Amino acid sequence: MTLTVITPNYNGARFLERCLESVLAQRASGIPLEYIVVDGGSTDASLEILGRHGAGIDHVISEPDAGPAAALNKGLRLARGEIIAWLNADDFYYPGALARVAPAFQRRPGAALGFGRCVIVDEEEREIRRRITRFKECFLPFSSRFMIQCINYISQPALFFRRAAFERAGPLRADLRAAWDYEFVLRLWRQGGGFRIKGPPLAAFRWHPGSISGQHFRLQFQEELDAALADAGPWAPQSLIHRVVRWGIVATYTRLIRRHHAG
Numbered sequence: 001m002t003l004t005v006i007t008p009n010y011n012g013a014r015f016l017e018r019c020l021e022s023v024l025a026q027r028a029s030g031i032p033l034e035y036i037v038v039d040g041g042s043t044d045a046s047l048e049i050l051g052r053h054g055a056g057i058d059h060v061i062s063e064p065d066a067g068p069a070a071a072l073n074k075g076l077r078l079a080r081g082e083i084i085a086w087l088n089a090d091d092f093y094y095p096g097a098l099a100r101v102a103p104a105f106q107r108r109p110g111a112a113l114g115f116g117r118c119v120i121v122d123e124e125e126r127e128i129r130r131r132i133t134r135f136k137e138c139f140l141p142f143s144s145r146f147m148i149q150c151i152n153y154i155s156q157p158a159l160f161f162r163r164a165a166f167e168r169a170g171p172l173r174a175d176l177r178a179a180w181d182y183e184f185v186l187r188l189w190r191q192g193g194g195f196r197i198k199g200p201p202l203a204a205f206r207w208h209p210g211s212i213s214g215q216h217f218r219l220q221f222q223e224e225l226d227a228a229l230a231d232a233g234p235w236a237p238q239s240l241i242h243r244v245v246r247w248g249i250v251a252t253y254t255r256l257i258r259r260h261h262a263g
Contacts, residue, residue, distance in 0.1 A: 002034060002081040007088065008037075009046055009089040010041070013046045019087060023093060032081075038065070040062075041065075061075075067174060081163060085159060087203065094204070097202040100199055104195070113193075115154045115195075116197035116198070117133075117199075117200065121206050143195065145190075145193065146238055149186070151245045160197075161188055179224045183227040
């Protein structure tokens, strides 16, 4: 079972090498891996870093694009693996992560997507926001379409999906600025449902002021609410729950951002 990983990048040289090395190291487990990097025409040291790792990357595209979702759609059109994931340039996998993914999908032949644990780290890779991580992990054992419509508890770096399900669900919505991943998960779920990949964290999500969740969290959670309403219906119970959840999450993130700036 071949896995395809796609990394979108634009001027992400600061963390890009860590990301690339974490993906390429997965081959040490004997996993058939296709790796695609889609660069948006970076002007920093990104292309130099990609050149140093070029032997291990199957496809490199470097040209201007309309943002991360558009870049990912380019990579998705190239992907040939049975299982696909994307890993943003500031995130990274833990050793042996992908070796756990393929067997999990083999045990769930009808499932469209699988997801595991993911920690949040800062710029120095120190774990932060543990309470948010633990809160999201509480929902993993109860995964269902109803639950994912109530709250986005899936951490994108630890998300994997079947290419066949993607082909039925369609590409990412490039008109969304921050929640294309959640909207995509809702469409994927209709293609066979999702399941939890048990065990230790598969990946780390790096939070920093320049990240999308650092800059645009209010827009992100508004887009997530809009996606849930469209998927479940505006007056469905899960939509009402999502409205309440969104209010609480935005309030929490606002306090965290203020605390970060104060520190």
